[in-house]
Amino acid sequence: MLRKTPDNQLRTRSHWRRMPLKGLVFLVVVLLCIWIPFFAPYDPQAIDILNRLASPSPSHWLGTDQMGRDVFARLLYGARITVGSALLVVLFAGGIGTLIGALSGYLGGFLDKVVMRLCEGMSVLPALAITMVIAGVLGLGLWAVIVALISVHWTEYARLVRNMVMVEKAKTYIQAAESLGAGRFRIIRHHLLPNIAGPLLTITAFSMSWAILSFAGLSFLGLGVEPGTAEWGRMIAESRSHLRSHPHLVLAPGLAIMALVMAINLFGDAYGDRLRGTHTNPLKSRRS
């Protein structure tokens, strides 16, 4: 036992050192989104018909698309829309879901029954299909898609937060706080939420990657962003007809989506492992 403790600490510390590396990718992307105009070599909407479908070259790093627009600049600006929308979805769905889940789990009773039936019902249905139907009724615009994603996705948070709150609620520190006379909302805010914040962040990472993939998929189909917008899913859809002659037009945005989602997933994995106190490399097996 004595021999093991320093070893564990060492592991945790080395893990902490490596953790930011995985988060860093995401952070860099977010910062890039804000400062894009400083990095982007061209205006993403500047049409240059004479120079259409140019191959990658020093002046156009990733070549130009079917309208002569610089692909690299469009990729950078595309991150802004995709990441921004996904962040909005996660923020609102997470906020609403956490609040309702925590209230439902802590207060219990009739509210809990209704909320949980609703969330279970939603979890059975295909989320993307329901999102599309809601977005269709709201009018297919960018805000319609974001609102539709939020209204489908909050139930996931509510369900998971409710289950975590049920576990925490039974622990003695909550009973202690209750017997000291703390109010319900004080307990939820100061005791329950801080204690589930860790696992919640892991969920948020995976929900972020879901939001990015869904948003890109919907804009690929033509929902959300206007035609011609510099958005990754839209770029893939619009370069589709040049797939055989200029595959890099489809490859580049797809790789961008994949890299971003993978970074977020790995971050979530690593953070989850750290929370559970085990140190596992996702590329190494558990019991080797």
Add this chain to the structure above:
Amino acid sequence: MAIQLFQRLVQAVILLFVISIVGFALLRLLPGDFAEVLLLAQMDGTLPDPATVTQFAQDNGFNDPMPVQYWHWLTDALGGDLGQSFITGEAVSSDMALRISRSLFLGVTSLATALILAIPIGFFCATHTGGWIDRALTALSVVGMSIPNFWLALLMALFFSLFLDLLPSSGHGTLAHVVLPALVIATSVTGVIARFVRARLLDELSQDYVRTANAKGMGRLRILLSHVVPNILPSTLTLTGLQFAKIFDGMIVVETIFAWPGIGSLLVESLFNRDYPLIQMCFLVIASGYVVINLVVDYLITLIDPRVRGAI
């Protein structure tokens, strides 16, 4: 078990009821006067005069209280009449059965492909932990979770039908048409199921009953088949049931890309045509279909797992 199943059934019926209310509200909540929207569609876009609208609303009972309207709508819907498509003017339920069967075929093929790939891989990785296949699986499942399926579909179409000219990239009819769509949909769930099977197997293999069986001198294969498999089957089935919803999400995009005429591509089409009766029909079919699938999976689990069967 009977009581539990009955409870599930009651829950499913309540859920179906809620779904029908949402489906009904979907059309009535549209911006603008519902009678006017319907008339506009029937008269090919010419603006009807107010007197006609009032008369039309009166004839079709749009001035009745909402619960009465809902009741009329529900009885019509149960009789298979959900109105006409705005675009074609045909009944929205006309070739629904055919579309459902095509989507179901694609979905079941995808799931079967995923299971056929995932279960042996999961078994192999659990019995050969740390090997290169095991490590490759973990890496692949991370990639599989992160890859946008519409992009993968395009790449597969590019590789298999444009470069190699092996498989058709659009349409339906022959078995060759199913291969690409099913593979694309299967990739998103194969990794998840394989990793789950691997983790569950590892959990079970360290149990006492496996050691006992080993000590008795039972063969490795027999331990797996007659002791371990029955133990991991219920949870694997539950997971598979949950993947069904994910498969449909993949199907919407994949059906559109590969021009597979199922429910998913119909939903996309009707969304862009703003063909609201058709959207409503798609919603009702998808949602109630999933309630039924979920019920069937629950029933199968009670059949397979004696612990659940005996619990109540």
